[in-house]
Amino acid sequence: MGRISGIPAWKRGLLVGIMGLTAVGAAAGIRGRQIERMAAVIGDASGAEESGSPEPAEEILEKENLTEEAGSGEIKKIALTFDDGPHPCYTEQLLDGLAERNVKATFFLLGTNIEGNEEIVKRIAAEGHLIGNHTYYHVDITKLEEEEACREILDTSEQITAITGQTVEYIRPPFGNWDKELEYEVMMIPIFWSVDTLDWTTKNTDQIVQKVVSDIEENDIILMHDSYDSTVKAALRIIDLLQADGYEFVTADELILE
Numbered sequence: 001m002g003r004i005s006g007i008p009a010w011k012r013g014l015l016v017g018i019m020g021l022t023a024v025g026a027a028a029g030i031r032g033r034q035i036e037r038m039a040a041v042i043g044d045a046s047g048a049e050e051s052g053s054p055e056p057a058e059e060i061l062e063k064e065n066l067t068e069e070a071g072s073g074e075i076k077k078i079a080l081t082f083d084d085g086p087h088p089c090y091t092e093q094l095l096d097g098l099a100e101r102n103v104k105a106t107f108f109l110l111g112t113n114i115e116g117n118e119e120i121v122k123r124i125a126a127e128g129h130l131i132g133n134h135t136y137y138h139v140d141i142t143k144l145e146e147e148e149a150c151r152e153i154l155d156t157s158e159q160i161t162a163i164t165g166q167t168v169e170y171i172r173p174p175f176g177n178w179d180k181e182l183e184y185e186v187m188m189i190p191i192f193w194s195v196d197t198l199d200w201t202t203k204n205t206d207q208i209v210q211k212v213v214s215d216i217e218e219n220d221i222i223l224m225h226d227s228y229d230s231t232v233k234a235a236l237r238i239i240d241l242l243q244a245d246g247y248e249f250v251t252a253d254e255l256i257l258e
């Protein structure tokens with residue numbers, strides 16, 4: 001059950017999401033590479049771990065610099081995105097680290113986690129980060145009746161707007177499963193990702209840092225979860241390493257809208 005043509009259900013959903021993104025990309029100017037990278041994620045069987053001892057992140061960057069064209073002068077932009085928050089302690093730790101480094105990130109919030117953490121949501125907005133919708137109960141939107149799916153999304157947006165005063169324009173659908181029809185119903189733009197850190201499975205700071213630093217390319221959107229101490233530590237280390245390597249961290253909307 002749950003498999004058609006040998007493709008697990010979650011992968012088919014992701015594929016649908018990517019196909020949707022291709023269409024949205026045409027309208028919103030999403031760069032081709034993100035779509036290619038997401039297709040690569042699908043082929044990655046949820047990211048089988050590489051074996052062997054990881055190469056230190058600093059060495060990977062050094063090697064890449066040797067092969068890069070010198071003096072292109074352009075700023076390489078990338079975006080860190082955090083799903084499933086706000087978390088009562090790790091989100092604020094992350095916000096402290098982002099503020100120290102003057103970095104803006106994107107937070108896709110769950111309605112159910114906003115309850116009781118309204119002050120954290122206020123802080124995310126006040127500090128200039130982008131807030132997006134991640135549904136109320138972390139649902140697979142493609143498995144719901146349209147009315148229920150809309151309620152999941154609109155209730156969460158309303159909740160965010162009531163706290164921040166800002167309209168919510170972007171959604172990261174849980175599991176990357178998006179129903180394109182809903183775009184017109186809820187008037188939101190989905191934002192997917194091009195690098196999946198798998199931080200929630202490994203909970204290993206070194207592995208998360210190594211994965212991002214070895215995979216990173218300009219305009220990447222990196223998927224993380226601010227629900228773990230290991231992720232907060234990894235995110236801040238990634239920022240320090242990649243800022244030193246000439247990357248600028250921007251909110252995800254800057255990378256999908258040209």
Ligand SMILES: [Zn+2]
Binds near residue numbers: 084134138175
């Ligand atoms: Zn999630």
